[in-house]
Amino acid sequence: MVKDDQIIEFQPNIFWLKGKDTSSHSYLIRGDYKNVLIDSGVDKEFSRLQKSLLKVGLKLRDVDIVINTHEHFDHIGANRYFQDYALIAAHRFAATKITLEDRYVTVYKPGDLNETCLKVHLWLENRFRFDLGNYSLEVVNTPGHTSGSICIYEFASKILFTGDTIFAGGTLSYIGGSGSVGDYINSISLLATRKIEELYPGHGNISKTPEEDMKKAILNARALLRDEEGVEITHFRELS
Numbered sequence: 001m002v003k004d005d006q007i008i009e010f011q012p013n014i015f016w017l018k019g020k021d022t023s024s025h026s027y028l029i030r031g032d033y034k035n036v037l038i039d040s041g042v043d044k045e046f047s048r049l050q051k052s053l054l055k056v057g058l059k060l061r062d063v064d065i066v067i068n069t070h071e072h073f074d075h076i077g078a079n080r081y082f083q084d085y086a087l088i089a090a091h092r093f094a095a096t097k098i099t100l101e102d103r104y105v106t107v108y109k110p111g112d113l114n115e116t117c118l119k120v121h122l123w124l125e126n127r128f129r130f131d132l133g134n135y136s137l138e139v140v141n142t143p144g145h146t147s148g149s150i151c152i153y154e155f156a157s158k159i160l161f162t163g164d165t166i167f168a169g170g171t172l173s174y175i176g177g178s179g180s181v182g183d184y185i186n187s188i189s190l191l192a193t194r195k196i197e198e199l200y201p202g203h204g205n206i207s208k209t210p211e212e213d214m215k216k217a218i219l220n221a222r223a224l225l226r227d228e229e230g231v232e233i234t235h236f237r238e239l240s
């Protein structure tokens with residue numbers, strides 16, 4: 001098992017590659033057939049990601065598929081280093097925004113700009129499945145944080161990669177321009193019907209109490225709908 005302060009192998013061949021500062025975490029699934037990276041983080045943290053991949057024995061070209069949980073810059077920024085070798089996958093609502101390079105919705109800031117056109121090869125739909133042999137990943141469309149947000153469910157270990165949709169403790173993320181609190185509540189309510197053992201979010205800690213955290217997220221979102229004060233929202237850098 002690989003474990004240091006940047007990488008934790010939570011399940012055999014599933015690695016948490018921790019993001020730094022505003023950059024999202026990445027997760028690497030070393031599959032029997034294909035290797036999948038969930039989210040690439042910000043462009044300027046790419047060398048850190050590359051080092052983490054090397055530590056788990058993978059070169060850049062060994063990553064076969066990059067799945068983006070949604071279209072925000074802190075999750076897609078390093079895609080450009082992978083897109084000539086790997087297939088880039090995102091929900092179709094995220095894919096349109098990524099490929100059109102709509103910098104209002106991807107929340108790019110001047111320091112994050114890169115001049116390479118971003119590609120999306122696989123435009124995902126709800127229930128699309130990646131069969132990796134040892135693991136099987138299902139796309140769950142979870143609009144709310146943004147319209148193109150997805151979570152990825154792994155069947156064997158019953159874990160859910162959540163992007164910015166659910167965080168440990170049920171803290172809400174900021175609801176993006178294309179997002180909706182109503183959709184968010186529906187998405188989490190649907191997720192809550194699944195058997196989930198652990199949540200692996202795009203920022204912060206992982207959660208070993210998914211049921212509790214999803215309930216809290218729904219309560220927080222309802223409070224936000226009612227415009228109550230004091231609802232805890234994590235902004236990371238998206239609104240700064």
Ligand SMILES: [Zn+2]
Pocket residue numbers: 070072145164173238
């Ligand atoms: Zn986001």
